[in-house]
Structures are given as structure tokens and as C-alpha cells.
Amino acid sequence: MLEPPVVIVVSLLYLGLLFAVAWWGDRRADQGRSIIANPTIYALSMAVYCTTWTFYGSVGRAAVSGIGFLPVYLGPTLAMALGWIVLLKMIRIVKANRITSIADFISSRYGKSHGLGGLVTIIAVIGIIPYISLQLKAVSNTVGLLLGYPEIVMPHRSAAMTVGADISFYIALILAAFTIVFGTRHLDATERHEGMVAAIAMESVVKLVAFLAVGVFVTYGMYNGFGDIFDHVEVREEVRGLLKAIPSGDGYTGWFSLIVLSGLAILFLPRQFQVAVVENVNEAHLRRAAWLFPLYLLLINIFVLPIAVGGLLHFAGQGVDADTFVLTLPMSQRQEGLTLLVFIGGLSSATGMVIVETIALSTMVCNDLVMPMLLRHNRAALEESKDLSGLLLGIRRGAIVVILLLGYLYFRLAGEAYALVAIGLISFSAVAQFAPALIGGMYWRGGTRGGALAGLSAGFMVWTYTLLLPSFAKSGWLPGDFLMQGFFGVELLRPQQLFGLAGMGEIAHCLFWSFFANIGAYVGVSLLRPPMVAEATQATLFVDALKDTGQGGAVLWRGRAQVSDLQELVGRFLGPARAQSAFAAFARRRGNSDDVTPEADAKLVQFAESLLAGAIGSASARVMVASVAKEEPLSIEEVMHILDEASQLRTYSRELERKSRELTAATLELQAANERLQELDRVKDDIMSSVTHELRTPLTSIRALSELLRDDPKMHLPDRERFLGLIVSETERLTRLINQTLDLAKIESGRADWNGCELDLKEVIEQSIAATSQLMREKEAHVEVDLPDNLPLILADRDRLIQVMLNLLSNAVKFLKQGSGRISVTLGRRADGLEVSVADNGPGIRPEDQQLVFEKFRQVGDTMTAKPSGTGLGLPISRRIVEHFGGQLWVESAPGEGATFRFTLPFAHAQQVEVSPDTAV
Amino acid sequence: MHRRVLAGDRLIAAFFIGCVLFNYPLLSIFDRPAEVFNVPLLFVYIFLAWAFVIGLMAWSVERLVK
Numbered sequence: 001m002l003e004p005p006v007v008i009v010v011s012l013l014y015l016g017l018l019f020a021v022a023w024w025g026d027r028r029a030d031q032g033r034s035i036i037a038n039p040t041i042y043a044l045s046m047a048v049y050c051t052t053w054t055f056y057g058s059v060g061r062a063a064v065s066g067i068g069f070l071p072v073y074l075g076p077t078l079a080m081a082l083g084w085i086v087l088l089k090m091i092r093i094v095k096a097n098r099i100t101s102i103a104d105f106i107s108s109r110y111g112k113s114h115g116l117g118g119l120v121t122i123i124a125v126i127g128i129i130p131y132i133s134l135q136l137k138a139v140s141n142t143v144g145l146l147l148g149y150p151e152i153v154m155p156h157r158s159a160a161m162t163v164g165a166d167i168s169f170y171i172a173l174i175l176a177a178f179t180i181v182f183g184t185r186h187l188d189a190t191e192r193h194e195g196m197v198a199a200i201a202m203e204s205v206v207k208l209v210a211f212l213a214v215g216v217f218v219t220y221g222m223y224n225g226f227g228d229i230f231d232h233v234e235v236r237e238e239v240r241g242l243l244k245a246i247p248s249g250d251g252y253t254g255w256f257s258l259i260v261l262s263g264l265a266i267l268f269l270p271r272q273f274q275v276a277v278v279e280n281v282n283e284a285h286l287r288r289a290a291w292l293f294p295l296y297l298l299l300i301n302i303f304v305l306p307i308a309v310g311g312l313l314h315f316a317g318q319g320v321d322a323d324t325f326v327l328t329l330p331m332s333q334r335q336e337g338l339t340l341l342v343f344i345g346g347l348s349s350a351t352g353m354v355i356v357e358t359i360a361l362s363t364m365v366c367n368d369l370v371m372p373m374l375l376r377h378n379r380a381a382l383e384e385s386k387d388l389s390g391l392l393l394g395i396r397r398g399a400i401v402v403i404l405l406l407g408y409l410y411f412r413l414a415g416e417a418y419a420l421v422a423i424g425l426i427s428f429s430a431v432a433q434f435a436p437a438l439i440g441g442m443y444w445r446g447g448t449r450g451g452a453l454a455g456l457s458a459g460f461m462v463w464t465y466t467l468l469l470p471s472f473a474k475s476g477w478l479p480g481d482f483l484m485q486g487f488f489g490v491e492l493l494r495p496q497q498l499f500g501l502a503g504m505g506e507i508a509h510c511l512f513w514s515f516f517a518n519i520g521a522y523v524g525v526s527l528l529r530p531p532m533v534a535e536a537t538q539a540t541l542f543v544d545a546l547k548d549t550g551q552g553g554a555v556l557w558r559g560r561a562q563v564s565d566l567q568e569l570v571g572r573f574l575g576p577a578r579a580q581s582a583f584a585a586f587a588r589r590r591g592n593s594d595d596v597t598p599e600a601d602a603k604l605v606q607f608a609e610s611l612l613a614g615a616i617g618s619a620s621a622r623v624m625v626a627s628v629a630k631e632e633p634l635s636i637e638e639v640m641h642i643l644d645e646a647s648q649l650r651t652y653s654r655e656l657e658r659k660s661r662e663l664t665a666a667t668l669e670l671q672a673a674n675e676r677l678q679e680l681d682r683v684k685d686d687i688m689s690s691v692t693h694e695l696r697t698p699l700t701s702i703r704a705l706s707e708l709l710r711d712d713p714k715m716h717l718p719d720r721e722r723f724l725g726l727i728v729s730e731t732e733r734l735t736r737l738i739n740q741t742l743d744l745a746k747i748e749s750g751r752a753d754w755n756g757c758e759l760d761l762k763e764v765i766e767q768s769i770a771a772t773s774q775l776m777r778e779k780e781a782h783v784e785v786d787l788p789d790n791l792p793l794i795l796a797d798r799d800r801l802i803q804v805m806l807n808l809l810s811n812a813v814k815f816l817k818q819g820s821g822r823i824s825v826t827l828g829r830r831a832d833g834l835e836v837s838v839a840d841n842g843p844g845i846r847p848e849d850q851q852l853v854f855e856k857f858r859q860v861g862d863t864m865t866a867k868p869s870g871t872g873l874g875l876p877i878s879r880r881i882v883e884h885f886g887g888q889l890w891v892e893s894a895p896g897e898g899a900t901f902r903f904t905l906p907f908a909h910a911q912q913v914e915v916s917p918d919t920a921v
Numbered sequence: 922m923h924r925r926v927l928a929g930d931r932l933i934a935a936f937f938i939g940c941v942l943f944n945y946p947l948l949s950i951f952d953r954p955a956e957v958f959n960v961p962l963l964f965v966y967i968f969l970a971w972a973f974v975i976g977l978m979a980w981s982v983e984r985l986v987k
Contacts, residue, residue, distance in 0.1 A: 067963055074943045077971065081936035081978055084929050227959035252945035259943060290932065291979035298971055305964060 002149045002336050007343070014344050015178060018199045018351070022182060025198030036197045037281045039288030044201035045275045046293045047208070049076060049266060050300055051131075051353035052138030055207055055346050057420030058301065060323030062308035069421070071255050072428075073301055075262030077294040083276075086267060087286055089442055090277045092545045098610040099618065101360055102273045102434060103368040106456075108618040109441040109542050110449035111534030117368030117619050119453060120434065123460045124270050125361055125403060127430020130414070130471070132357065132407030134423040135350040136175075140168035142327050142346050146339070152328050154321055172408040175354045176401045183359035184396045193359065197279050200356060203348035208300055210345025211326070215303020217338055218310045218329050229306050232313055257508035261425070264432040270360035271353065278360075323420050354404070362399035367617030370395050375623055388572045392615060414475040426467050429510050433459035436515070436522045445539040448526045455522025462514040466495050467506065561600040565628040566608040573615045573624075582611055690857040691741055694872065698730040698737070705730075740873040744856070747880045754884065758793040758908045759801065761834050762827060768805035769825065775813045781821035788827060794834055795908040796885045804881050804889075807874040808838040808901050815842035815899075833887065833906035841898040850891050854879050878903075931981035935974055942970040 028035045036042070061069035079086075090105070099105050103124065107117030144167065145152065183193055223229045266272050280286075311325030320328055327346070330338040371392075414423075436459070437452040472478040493499075496506050498513050531539060563583070571579035586607050600608075605625060612621035705723045709715065715723075746752040765787060776783055812823050824839045845853060857872035875889075882889040882903045893899035941947055951966040 067961075067967065070967060071943075074939070074967075074971065077974060078936055078939045078943070081932045081939060081974070084932045084982075230956070230959045230961060252948070255948070256944055287928070287982040290982055291975050294971075294975045294978065298968070298975060302968070 002146055002339060004147060007143075007146050007340070010340060010344065011347060014347065015351070018203065019178075019181070021202050022195035022199040025195035026193075027195075029194035034194060034281060036194050036201070036279070039285040040292065041198070041201045042280065042285040043289035043292035043296065044204040045197045045279065046266075046272070046289055047204035047296045048200050048271055048275055048352045048356050049269075049293075050204070050207065050297070050349060051424075052135050052346055052350045053131075053420050053424040054300060055211060055349040056138050056142070056323050056326050057134070057424065058304045059308045059311065059325045060321065061421040062304050063312055063322030063325065067305070068255070068258075069304055070301065071258035072262040072265075072421075072425075073297040075259040075264075076266040076297060078259065079263035079266045080290050080294050083267075083290055084286060086439070086442070087276060088283055089545050090267075090273075091280050091283050091286070093442070093542055094277050096545065097541065097618065098613045100278060100367065100614055101364045101617075102268060102270055102438070103364040104613070104617050104619075105273075106434065106437050106441065106452065107368060108613075109538050110437075110447070110452045111532065111538055112619040112622045113449045113453075114368075114372040114619045114623075116449060116452055116456070117364075117617060118372060119456055119460075121361075121364040121368045123430060123433060123456060124364060125406070126468075127427050127433075127463075128270065128357060128361060129403070129406045129410050129427075130423045130468075131427035132354060132404065133409075133411035133414075134420050134427075135354050136168050136172055136404075136407055136411050137423070138323070138346060138420060139171050139350045140166075141321075141324060142343055143167060143171070145324060145327055145331070146343060149331060149339075150334065152318075152320060152331055154319065154324075166412075168411060169408055172404045175351065176358075176404040178351065179355050179358050179400050179404075180397045182355055184362070184393050184400070192279055194279075196355065196359070197275060200275065200352050203352040204296070207345040207348045207352075208296065210341045210348070211300055212303065213338060214326055214330060214342055215307060217333075217335065219303060219306045222310055222314070222329070222333065223306075226306060229309050229313075232309075251505075253508045254505040257505070257511045258425075261428045261432055261507065261511060264435045265428045268431045268434045268438065269357075269428075270364065270431070271356035274356050274360040358400045358403050361403050362396040365399040365403075366392060366395040367615075367620065370399075371616045371620045372623075375620055379627075387575060389575045389615075392573060413477045414471050423471075425507050426471055429467055429507060429514065430460070430463055432511065433463060433514060433518055436519045440522060440526075441539070442542055442545075445536070445543050446526055446531065447522065447539070448529065448531050448535050450528070451522045451524070451526030454525040455518045455520075458521040459514045459518030462498075462517045463510060466498060466510040466513055470495050470506070561605050561625075561628060563600045563604065566600055566605065566625070569624060569628050570608050570611050573612060579611075687856065694737055694857055695734065698734040702727050702730045702734070737873070740877060744873055744877050744880070747877065747884070754800070755797045756795050756885070757798065759796055759798055760791070761794055761801075761836065761905065762787045762789070762791060764798065764801050765805060765825060765827060765836065768802050768809060771802070771806060772809045772813065775810060776823070779813055779816050779821055780819045781813060781816050781823055784822065784824040786824070786826040788829070791827065791829055791834060793908045794885070794905040796905060797881075800881045804878040804903070805836075805838075807878045808903075811874065811901070812838055812840035812842065812899075816840060817842070830904060833904050835902060835904045837900050837902040839898060839900040844895045844897050845891060845893040845899050846895050847893075850893060853891065854889075928982050932978060935977045935981060938977065939970075939974040942974065943967070 025035055036045070058069045093099065094105065097108055099108055103117045103120035106120050107113050110116050145154075182196055182199075219225060219229060223232070267276075276289075307325055307329065308322065311320070311322060311329055314329065314332065315325075327339065327342050330342060433456060436455050437447070440447045441452070469478060496509060498509070501509060501512070504512070567579050567583050568576075570582065574582070586604065590603070609618075609621045609625045612624055615621075616624070705727050709720060709723055743752070765785075769783060769785065773783075809823070809825075813821070816823070820841075822841045824837075826837050826839075828835045828837075854875050856876045879889045882905065885905055887903055887905040889901070889903040891899055891901050948963075948967075951963050953962065955962040957965045
């Protein structure tokens with residue numbers, strides 16, 4: 001089953017399957033039914049982080065340094081916890097500015113600088129080459145091993161081996177061809193590759209399944225579980241020491257640097273940037289990926305140590321490279337199916353990495369290195385050409401081949417001297433150099449192009465000197481003595497003990513010095529001068545990326561351009577048809593599809609530039625657009641003004657919203673007030689009509705009687721006297737009515753005069769009874785009085801209080817039967833004041849009328865039999881008076897049993913606390 | 922928005938917890954020759970701490986899904 005033809009056919013079938021998945025993914029994307037718009041797929045695509053380094057190298061590392069393989073997976077876990085903030089911001093920036101690579105990101109941040117983009121590209125390519133050679137080494141090693149099956153023979157190459165006879169050369173070419181077909185079939189303005197992401201996600205599943213299968217097989221097939229494997233270790237001293245401690249060589253410093261390094265790598269490796277940021281479909285997917293991707297890392301690492309230990313025990317003394325244990329353990333057990341699965345898993349991890357990495361790098365090489373050079377030197381030729389999309393694709397394909405061949409070259413030069421993981425760490429250290437410029441650029445406005453250039457250059461040079469050159473030296477390609485003696489024999493310059501810094505692992509050493517130089521130069525140079533216009537503009541766009549969630553930002557462009565020129569320009573890079581449809585779509589979005597003005601406005605220019613930025617990078621796009629648009633340069637004041645204006649506009653609109661909310665509230669209040677007013681008005685009308693009605697009645701009778709007297713001069717004297725008596729009493733009633741109406745109006749409007757003083761209520765009551773004694777006598781009513789002495793004083797207006805008492809007494813008398821009436825007046829003490837009651841044995845008041853008697857102009861009683869003689873205002877006024885002095889007035893009654901009016905008044909001392917201002921006068 | 926801020930704060934907390942759990946000096950407590958069911962203590966500790974941090978992150982973000 002492991003004969004070479006079978007292996008080759010299965011491998012090709014697998015690559016074919018990948019291609020089919022990718023094709024299907026692209027097709028679905030074109031139809032608008034994306035298959036990668038799914039947080040799980042997104043997390044799986046991030047697992048492109050796990051390359052053959054993880055698949056084969058982790059075991060090799062574990063066999064040398066025990067638990068030391070782990071920090072490079074702990075770092076990404078921590079980075080993903082921060083990813084919510086950092087990655088989210090990167091995604092926003094990338095989407096808003098149509099950024100397609102990490103070089104574009106940095107160049108765009110620092111004022112769309114060509115130089116910076118180029119430098120980042122060079123660092124990325126040089127830094128990543130060892131990493132690609134690692135994949136080549138792993139694949140060619142495993143292919144070599146499979147060819148030796150059933151024997152386990154370590155493939156080794158001699159320096160004399162010609163390129164033509166070297167299997168890894170062909171593997172490099174196959175991978176290049178595969179990547180070209182995969183990633184550069186057509187040009188997309190956003191550089192998104194949905195099909196590729198789908199295939200990568202599938203590969204992540206395959207490699208995880210394969211690795212877990214080996215792990216289970218070794219742990220539970222060859223041994224009896226975790227405990228059993230580690231139990232066997234007890235026999236072998238050197239293996240035992242390995243497992244129980246942090247590797248002594250690096251110590252905690254090394255451990256910590258690996259965590260930092262890998263945490264940065266997960267953000268800044270070109271392929272991670274590609275899948276996590278550029279290919280992100282929906283930023284909400286970050287949420288699931290934040291824990292799913294670390295979980296993937298945990299799963300793929302569970303069996304690393306058992307496999308490493310199993311391999312060490314099984315192959316003790318046989319000279320089998322620990323980097324190959326994953327494959328050689330199933331081989332040694334004659335597990336052909338499992339071996340093939342492992343091989344495919346390893347192939348998955350290698351192809352996944354190579355595809356994404358080289359596509360990302362080729363985009364960078366094309367957009368940030370080759371295009372700027374062409375623009376500078378062959379501008380005329382570029383401007384003549386009608387369609388440049390073919391040229392762009394050609395550049396990218398060429399870049400892919402060159403990058404893979406450089407990987408192969410590094411493999412030939414230095415690959416043999418290092419284990420897989422050590423090679424990978426060299427690359428990690430290189431991309432970590434992007435961190436200061438990139439993170440600084442996202443959170444610090446002050447970073448300048450000069451600072452970024454200085455920082456990146458310094459960091460890269462230190463990396464080259466302390467890590468890359470020593471890797472060449474160790475493989476014998478450079479003379480090794482400079483490692484020991486330093487350049488020019490200066491010991492202080494020894495690459496791996498720079499300035500005498502010893503006692504660190506080479507990675508920690510490089511990380512410290514390179515960051516020291518990088519951050520120092522970045523911050524130092526940035527602080528030399530204030531940012532220029534373009535830098536300040538971009539800084540604001542980047543730093544405030546999370547603030548402005550509205551559509552688009554301010555348009556920082558002023559000038560003149562023709563729509564046709566712009567469309568033709570974009571057409572040259574994207575193809576005329578694509579440009580046509582993009583411009584049409586843009587016009588539709590802005591709602592002016594019909595009248596296409598020849599003059600382009602700033603928004604259209606920006607749109608064209610962002611379209612181009614996707615294809616040729618933001619710096620080149622700026623140059624190209626400038627070639628057709630007559631741009632008038634903006635001063636820094638103007639730029640800041642526009643940006644300020646934008647933020648002011650946002651402030652204004654927020655202010656406006658607040659105002660309109662307040663206005664709504666005020667309107668509601670007004671409505672309520674208006675309703676209240678209307679209600680009051682209605683009440684006033686009622687009163688007016690009542691008053692006029694009440695006035696008319698006596699007036700009418702006065703008039704009628706007067707007319708009778710006038711018309712009949714011969715009227716008998718008794719009649720005449722009776723009529724005149726009626727006229728006088730009606731006039732009196734009228735006067736009383738007018739007085740009381742005025743009185744009530746005064747009280748209600750608060751303009752009444754109150755002469756509050758301390759009173760003895762008993763005296764007031766006696767005086768009132770005396771005043772009504774004539775009335776009582778007329779009705780022959782009997783008055784009972786119960787007025788205790790020495791009660792506390794109350795605070796009230798004497799005359800008003802007498803008014804109340806007179807009212808109550810005369811009311812009582814009014815309804816008494818002639819001869820048998822009885823009135824009882826009592827004064828009693830209550831908890832907080834005095835209570836007065838005036839009871840009669842008249843007809844009583846029906847319960848439903850007991851409230852009505854306190855309403856104005858309401859006179860209850862049998863209006864059919866008894867003509868109302870009161871004004872209907874006495875009780876309402878009395879109640880107002882009592883309430884004014886803090887008391888209450890109410891009635892208790894049942895029909896036929898008389899009525900008892902009671903009122904209370906608080907004590908004078910207690911009242912002093914609660915007295916209302918007008919009472920105290 | 923408030924819920925997003927909360928998730929962000931929880932993740933930052935998870936980050937710092939992870940930083941402490943995965944590094945010196947806490948790590949050195951478990952860096953000694955001891956075993957849990959025959960498996961080296963350090964190995965067990967790191968995987969448990971790792972799983973804990975991942976669980977914390979999952980809880981942080983998934984609890985906010987309505």
C-alpha cells in the first residue's frame with residue numbers, strides 16, 4: 001500500500017480534492033452564497049498556523065526540550081484573547097482602506113509610502129523564506145522515508161547532490177505550480193480568495209484528524225494510555241529529566257520570549273494576516289474564533305509529548321530523527337493506512353502554509369515592490385497599455401516561483417543544520433519586527449514614516465546579524481569563526497552574545513536586541529519631528545478606525561478629474577469590463593445612475609483609488625490616480641480642518657438628536673399644559689354660566705315684582721308690602737351672592753386677606769351661636785352646646801372662622817322643622833388639633849349628595865318643595881377657609897337622621913412648623 | 922454596545938490571567954519532579970491552565986449571544 005506509485009497517486013488525488021473544494025468555494029462566492037461565511041470555517045482557516053512545524057516539528061522539539069514545544073501555542077492563545085480588540089481594529093482598517101497585505105497596511109498607515117511598503121515586503125520575504133524551506137524539508141524528508149518503506153532509513157543529502165537529482169527541488173516546483181493555479185487565476189480588487197480559505201479549512205480538519213489518529217495509536221495502541229507511557233520513562237534517566245522541567249538551556253526567559261514571539265506571529269505572519277484579516281467575511285466571526293482556534297491548538301498538542309516519549313523509547317539508539325516520529329512510529333508498526341493518513345496530514349499542513357504564505361507574499365511583492373519600481377522607471381509604457389491585469393498576474397506568478405525557489409535555496413544552504421522548529425523560530429523573529437510600527441501605528445498618532453523606516457531597518461538588521469547569519473554559519477555556508485570571535489575579531493560584537501549579553505537562548509537574545517533597536521529607533525525618530533500631512537491624515541484614519549462606524553470618513557482630496565479618465569485607469573489594471581461594472585455600481589449606490597457628470601468628485605476619486613489599491617497597493621494607487629487627476633495639495637491645516645469638520649459634524653448631529661428629543665418632550669409638556677388650560681377654561685365657563693344663572697334668578701324676580709308694583713298703582717297695601725319685602729330679600733340675596741362669589745374668587749386665586757392669630761375656638765363658637773340666636777328663635781330650635789374649657793389655642797383668622805361657623809349654623813337651621821328642631825354644637829380635642837361638630841336633626845343628606853354640597857352653586861334638597869334660599873357658595877367657601885388653616889371639613893349624614901358637619905383645625909404650636917408662608921403674615 | 926464592551930473586558934481579563942498562569946513565577950511552582958496519575962505534573966498543569974483560559978474566553982464571548 002505504500003509503494004511509490006500509490007503514494008504519488010494518493011497525493012495527487014488529495015491535491016485534486018483541495019482544488020475541487022477551492023473551485024467550489026469560488027463558485028459559491030460568485031453566486032453570493034459564500035461557504036466560508038461561518039465562524040467555524042474562519043477559526044479553522046486560522047489553523048493554517050499549524051504547519052509541518054506543528055505536525056512533525058513539535059514532536060521533535062519535545063524530544064529535545066520536553067515541554068518546551070508548548071509556548072508557541074500558548075502565545076497565540078493569549079493573542080486571541082486580545083484579538084477581539086487588535087484584530088477587530090485591523091479588520092476595520094483593512095476593510096475601510098481596501099488594504100490587501102501587511103506591507104500595504106504599514107505603508108498606508110505612514111502616508112502611503114512606497115519605501116516603507118518595499119522594506120516591509122523585503123523583510124517579509126527574507127524572513128519567511130526559512131519558514132518555507134521548513135515545509136520543503138518536512139515534505140521531502142517524509143517522501144524520502146516513505147520511499148524506503150518497510151525499512152526506516154533517514155534520508156540524508158550530500159552537498160554534492162545536484163539540483164536535478166534532489167527530490168525537494170521538484171516538490172518546490174509542484175507546490176509553486178499548485179499555488180499559482182490556486183491563488184492567481186484571476187485578479188480581484190479585494191484580494192480575497194474564498195475558495196482558498198475553504199480548502200485551507202478542510203486541510204486543517206485533515207491534519208488534526210491525522211495527528212489525533214497517530215496520537216491515539218501511539219498512546220493507546222502501542223502503550224496503555226498516558227500513565228503507561230510516562231511509566232516507561234522511569235526506566236530511562238535522560239528522558240525522565242526532560243519531562244519534568246522547563247528546558248534548562250533557555251529557562252523562563254526563553255519560555256517567555258517564545259510566548260511573546262508566537263503571540264506576535266499570529267497577528268503579523270503574512271499568512272495569518274491574510275486569513276484572519278483580509279479574508280475575514282464578517283467581524284462577528286472573531287468571537288467564535290477567539291476560543292475555537294486556541295481549542296484547536298490545544299487538541300493538536302495533547303499527544304505531542306506521548307508521541308515524543310514513545311518515539312524516544314521505541315527508537316532508542318537507532319538514530320531516528322525525532323522530527324519524523326509522527327511518521328516513523330506507525331511505519332515501524334506496519335500500519336500502512338495510518339502511515340498514509342499521516343503523510344497526507346503532513347502534506348496538508350505544508351501545502352496550506354505554502355499556498356497562503358506565498359499568495360500573501362506575492363501580493364506584497366507585486367503591489368509594494370515591483371509595481372512601484374515599474375511606476376518609477378516605466379511609467380510611460382504603463383500609461384500606454386490598455387489592460388495591465390495580465391501583467392499583474394504575471395508578476396505575482398513569477399513572485400510565487402521565485403519565493404519557493406528561494407525557500408529551496410535556504411533549505412540547501414542551511415536547512416540541514418537546524419531542526420524544524422528552530423528554522424521556524426527564525427521566521428517568527430523576523431515578522432515580529434513589524435509589531436512596533438504596526439501596533440504603534442494603530443494606537444499612536446505620533447508615529448511617522450521616518451520612525452517606521454528606522455525602526456524596521458534597525459530591527460531587521462539586528463535580526464539578520466543575530467539570527468540569520470549565525471544560521472548560515474552553523475550550516476558551514478559562512479565561516480563559523482565570526483560566531484565565536486565577532487566581526488573583525490571584536491568580541492563585543494559576537495552575534496549571539498551581542499555586547500556581552502550572555503545566558504540567553506538565541507531567540508530570546510535576538511528578540512531583546514532587535515526590539516531594543518526597533519522600538520528605540522521607531523519612537524526616537526518619530527519624536528524628532530511632527531507628522532506631515534499625509535502621515536497625520538492616515539494616522540487619524542487608522543487610530544480612530546473603531547470610532548467612526550458611520551459610512552466613510554471625510555474626503556481628503558481636492559482637485560479635478562474626469563470620470564472617463566478614472567474609469568480607463570482602473571480598467572487598465574482590473575480589465576475594462578470589471579471597471580465598467582464597478583463604476584456603474586458605485587453610481588447606482590449613490591443614486592445618480594442617469595446623469596453621469598464628466599467631472600469626478602472627491603468621493604469618486606477616492607473610490608477609484610481604493611479599487612486600484614486592491615490591485616496594486618495603496619501607494620501605487622495614489623500615484624496612478626494622481627497621474628490622471630489634477631490634485632491641489634492640501635495643507636496640514638486644511639486636512640486637520642476637514643477631519644475636525646467630520647468629527648464636528650458627528651458632534652452636531654448628536655447635538656441635534658438631543659435637541660429634537662428635548663423638543664419632543666417639551667411638545668408633550670405643552671400639550672399637557674394646554675389640556676389643563678382647556679380644562680380650566682371649561683371650569684371657568686361652567687362657573688361663569690352658573691354665576692350668571694344664579695344672578696339672573698334673583699334679578700328676574702326683583703324685576704318681575706317691581707313691574708307688578710309699577711303696573712298696578714292700585715295694589716292693596718298688604719300685597720304691596722309683601723312684594724317690597726320680597727324685593728328687599730332678593731336684593732340681599734343678590735348682594736350676598738356677589739360678595740361670596742368675589743370672596744371665593746379671591747380665596748381661589750390666593751389673593752384673599754388672611755389675618756391669622758391665635759384664637760380660643762370656644763369663644764369663636766359662642767360668639768357665632770349668639771349671632772344666630774335670632775334665627776334659632778324664629779325656628780324655635782333648641783341648641784345644645786358642649787364646649788370644654790382650657791383647650792389649646794388654634795391659629796386662624798377670627799372673622800373667617802366666624803364666617804364658617806355662621807354658615808354651618810345657618811345651614812343647620814335652614815333645614816330644621818319648625819318647632820321640633822335641635823342643633824348640637826360640640827368642641828372636642830384630637831391628637832393634633834381641635835374638632836368642631838354641628839349636628840342637626842333635619843332631613844339629612846343622601847350619601848350620593850354628600851360630596852356635591854361642597855361644590856359651587858350646588859344646593860341639594862327637595863327643590864320641588866323648598867325654594868333654595870342659600871347661594872350655594874357657603875359650604876365651598878367654608879371648606880376652603882378650613883383647608884387654608886390646615887384643617888378638614890366634611891359631612892356625616894344619613895337620610896332622615898339629620899346631618900353632622902365636622903371640621904378640624906390644628907393646634908397653634910404644632911402648626912408653627914408647617915405653617916404656609918401666607919398664613920404667617 | 923454595552924454587552925460588547927463587557928465581552929472585551931472579559932477577554933482582556935482572560936489575557937492577563939493567561940499571562941500569569943503560563944509564566945514564571947507561577948509556572949515554577951509546578952516545575953518539579955512530581956506526577957499526577959503517572960503523568961508529569963508540569964504537563965498536567967499547563968494543559969489544565971490552558972483549557973481553563975480557553976473556557977474562560979468561550980464563556981466571555983458566547984454568553985453574550987442572544
